[in-house]
Amino acid sequence: xxxxxxxxxxxxxxxxxxxxxxxxxxxxxxxxxxxxxxxxxxxxxxxxxxxxxxxxxxxxxxxxxxxxxxxxxxxxxxxxxxxxxxxxxxxxxxxxxxxxxxxxxxxxxxxxxxxxxxxxxxxxxxxxxxxxxxxxxxxxxxxxxxxxxxxxxxxxxxxxxxxxxxxxxxxxxxxxxxxxxxxxxxxxxxxxxxxxxxxxxxxxxxxxxxxxxxxxxxxxxxxxxxxxxxxxxxxxxxxxxxxxxxxxxxxxxxxxxxxxxxxxxxxxxxxxxxxxxxxxxxxxxxxxxxxxxxxxxxxxxxxxxxxxxxxxxxxxxxxxxxxxxxxxxxxxxxxxxxxxxxxxxxxxxxxxxxxxxxxxxxxxxxxxxxxxxxxxxxxxxxxxxxxxxxxxxxxxxxxxxxxxxxxxxx
Amino acid sequence: xxxxxxxxxxxxxxxxxxxxxxxxxxxxxxxxxxxxxxxxxxxxxxxxxxxxxxxxxxxxxxxxxxxxxxxxxxxxxxxxxxxxxxxxxxxxxxxxxxxxxxxxxxxxxxxxxxxxxxxxxxxxxxxxxxxxxxxxxxxxxxxxxxxxxxxxxxxxxxxxxxxxxxxxxxxxxxxxxxxxxxxxxxxxxxxxxxxxxxxxxxxxxxxxxxxxxxxxxxxxxxxxxxxxxxxxxxxxxxxxxxxxxxxxxxxxxxxxxxxxxxxxxxxxxxxxxxxxxxxxxxxxxxxxxxxxxxxxxxxxxxxxxxxxxxxxxxxxxxxxxxxxxxxxxxxxxxxxxxxxxxxxxxxxxxxxxxxxxxxxxxxxxxxxxxxxxxxxxxxxxxxxxxxxxxxxxxxxxxxxxxxxxxxxxxxxxxxxxxxxxxxxxxxxxxxxxxxxxxxxxxxxxxxxxxxxxxxxxxxxxxxxxxxx
Numbered sequence: 001x002x003x004x005x006x007x008x009x010x011x012x013x014x015x016x017x018x019x020x021x022x023x024x025x026x027x028x029x030x031x032x033x034x035x036x037x038x039x040x041x042x043x044x045x046x047x048x049x050x051x052x053x054x055x056x057x058x059x060x061x062x063x064x065x066x067x068x069x070x071x072x073x074x075x076x077x078x079x080x081x082x083x084x085x086x087x088x089x090x091x092x093x094x095x096x097x098x099x100x101x102x103x104x105x106x107x108x109x110x111x112x113x114x115x116x117x118x119x120x121x122x123x124x125x126x127x128x129x130x131x132x133x134x135x136x137x138x139x140x141x142x143x144x145x146x147x148x149x150x151x152x153x154x155x156x157x158x159x160x161x162x163x164x165x166x167x168x169x170x171x172x173x174x175x176x177x178x179x180x181x182x183x184x185x186x187x188x189x190x191x192x193x194x195x196x197x198x199x200x201x202x203x204x205x206x207x208x209x210x211x212x213x214x215x216x217x218x219x220x221x222x223x224x225x226x227x228x229x230x231x232x233x234x235x236x237x238x239x240x241x242x243x244x245x246x247x248x249x250x251x252x253x254x255x256x257x258x259x260x261x262x263x264x265x266x267x268x269x270x271x272x273x274x275x276x277x278x279x280x281x282x283x284x285x286x287x288x289x290x291x292x293x294x295x296x297x298x299x300x301x302x303x304x305x306x307x308x309x310x311x312x313x314x315x316x317x318x319x320x321x322x323x324x325x326x327x328x329x330x331x332x333x334x335x336x337x338x339x340x341x342x343x344x345x346x347x348x349x350x351x352x353x354x355x356x357x358x359x360x361x362x363x364x365x366x367x368x369x370x371x372x373x374x375x376x377x378x379x380x381x382x383x384x385x386x387x388x389x390x391x392x393x394x395x396x397x398x399x400x401x402x403x404x405x406x407x408x409x410x
Numbered sequence: 411x412x413x414x415x416x417x418x419x420x421x422x423x424x425x426x427x428x429x430x431x432x433x434x435x436x437x438x439x440x441x442x443x444x445x446x447x448x449x450x451x452x453x454x455x456x457x458x459x460x461x462x463x464x465x466x467x468x469x470x471x472x473x474x475x476x477x478x479x480x481x482x483x484x485x486x487x488x489x490x491x492x493x494x495x496x497x498x499x500x501x502x503x504x505x506x507x508x509x510x511x512x513x514x515x516x517x518x519x520x521x522x523x524x525x526x527x528x529x530x531x532x533x534x535x536x537x538x539x540x541x542x543x544x545x546x547x548x549x550x551x552x553x554x555x556x557x558x559x560x561x562x563x564x565x566x567x568x569x570x571x572x573x574x575x576x577x578x579x580x581x582x583x584x585x586x587x588x589x590x591x592x593x594x595x596x597x598x599x600x601x602x603x604x605x606x607x608x609x610x611x612x613x614x615x616x617x618x619x620x621x622x623x624x625x626x627x628x629x630x631x632x633x634x635x636x637x638x639x640x641x642x643x644x645x646x647x648x649x650x651x652x653x654x655x656x657x658x659x660x661x662x663x664x665x666x667x668x669x670x671x672x673x674x675x676x677x678x679x680x681x682x683x684x685x686x687x688x689x690x691x692x693x694x695x696x697x698x699x700x701x702x703x704x705x706x707x708x709x710x711x712x713x714x715x716x717x718x719x720x721x722x723x724x725x726x727x728x729x730x731x732x733x734x735x736x737x738x739x740x741x742x743x744x745x746x747x748x749x750x751x752x753x754x755x756x757x758x759x760x761x762x763x764x765x766x767x768x769x770x771x772x773x774x775x776x777x778x779x780x781x782x783x784x785x786x787x788x789x790x791x792x793x794x795x796x797x798x799x800x801x802x803x804x805x806x807x808x809x810x811x812x813x814x815x816x817x818x819x820x821x822x823x824x825x826x827x828x829x830x831x832x833x834x835x836x837x838x839x840x841x842x843x844x845x846x847x848x849x850x851x852x853x854x855x856x857x858x859x860x861x862x863x864x865x866x867x868x869x870x871x872x873x874x875x876x877x878x
Binding site: 223 | 414417418419420423439441443444446447450451452471473580584604605611612697698701704735738741742745746760763766767768769770774776778779782786791792793794
């Protein structure tokens, strides 16, 4: 994401508009390519340091009159880099020797600086190290070890997306209207909503005339505490969620953004031609769920697991998006929804919904961290949970899930 | 149906809320949440809410708090000093929700230990830096003879008594805000920021203590501290404890003439910068002036040159060669004493570290090495420790008796906190703080601004004689 100083926008009255670039602009594509060439040096075994990279990219950054823009490109590339320690060398130990020698000399009393310095750099125990930079392991000397590939065009598209994210970082809530004929696309968006721990007031709107397949929804999205505190705490989560919105074929966004203590309205829609980089949710599935996927596929043959699940609409305009989907050879489908320690409110509502819909093909997995006070009793008292629910710690057990699937096959 | 109170991601969910029974100021802070079909308020309102419900005899089911009393045993023979005892009593009188302002070195940590021991409840201590995280953990382990949790600086170990940083508290409070009955905010003047304050508002801890040496805040900041922690219940100034609890001290401002070539370079570059801001009508009294200056430097032809001139004149004033020589003179003149050198930026700190081959502590210093540096400095193995901002606040270096401010900001708070580093009392210890100013530069004005504090206005040091 871009830092505040790199976000480019224009204020017009009470509105703020991000300044987008043309993702097919040949001169900008060339700058992106030049920058990426520097970082590709790592693949060719150059082991560039941060300092060296800074030196190499500087002329490229300055080759365009808009330094803010080129620095923005560079920031997005840096976000894809991993740097190692300066060298495989124990600097702290060597430094300790130097500091102790220096301390000995200082304790001896007033000394002339030149003689002090000479004594240190000629001391046989430390002279090799002291002759060089004793702080050579500072970040500027860290070496580039990994670079996650990105193509020039993709970088420009990400830059446009990052302009919007940079503004949403200063918002406390946003409203979106989304439409898609494909439930899987909407489901994916809701998964991101859940993943970023955001809440939404959801309304299903009328489908366009003559197109009953297209589902249209209005969502007012914020964090649990947004309605109480005008906090920017959820700005990062809103910004992180945004690419899931612009991944849909039709969308509109409305948000109030606080800049220099003033509120500006941000309005955007699919006409901006923003390209989302959230194409595959699997990249964002928590580690424990990936592990569950793998173990389940390895151990259980009669059920197939998939992350692709349709949504289930509840009577309160609330939508259930199960986390996992299981299908057996006969085509029978059972869903699984997991509740972690921050999902207490959602679990209470789900229990209530499931009790009145006992035939729902939905299993409930509850993190043991949620077992407190009344909730423990409620789970014990819930006929639905006793039949279709289970408890887990860290991640669900494969055997337990398989047993429940088989028990609830009918 | 009885009211049900549950903790949910840093807020309280209130089912079947008896609206008519609650006082209006509290009601104003509770809203109906359509998303979950019940009322919601911030977690920090837990105590006032429960008290209001008790006052009106309303039945409620408390599913929010997730803690029970502890059995703590204080492992010390120390008795609190009278000022600590007084602060503790004032805090208790404020329903154990208050801010106390005590000078650095006067035993704020011990006050918190007394408060934890008094309450016997799970406690979270929130501190501004990783060094303080380690320092508090070590102290609490010693006093309570138990393992203390650490959250932050690479650790994620939450226990009945846990120390965390403001950054980690902000990130994690929505998950653990129900686990602690008592929350201590060290250096609580950091709390009022828009992000940091969520560390307080998302915790339901009914008991709260704010500790600071420099409580001076603008009206809005004070209001937030009162709302999130409680009122200022006790304030004791440096000069009230000087010579008793704190070491006697003297502050000395030393003006250093720039070398001739640097003086010329300073004047030339300063003029380029001043001409630019005058030509473009930039007024640094306005809050947006810095952004305006940067924006113009980036957009205008020749703006880069102006920006470089700005940086160069600042560099010369902060770390000119004459200042570096003066630092060396002071270090060698104070043989046998423990000296902390403060700089405004990392660059100057490392410049001095390379020059004198002395330890430098900045945010780049890794945890193990920074602990060793502090330990070696405390034990006297290292007589000098150079730091930019890491040592400004809180870190306990009782052996330090000489401070050298090579450069700093115009912040009064920073200046008072830096003085505080050398004030911890010791046998025969007398503290001396030098402030180096490049003569004829903008530093003279900066220094004037930061010295506007009672601690720098005392006259008692006129007859003061330094120990040699």
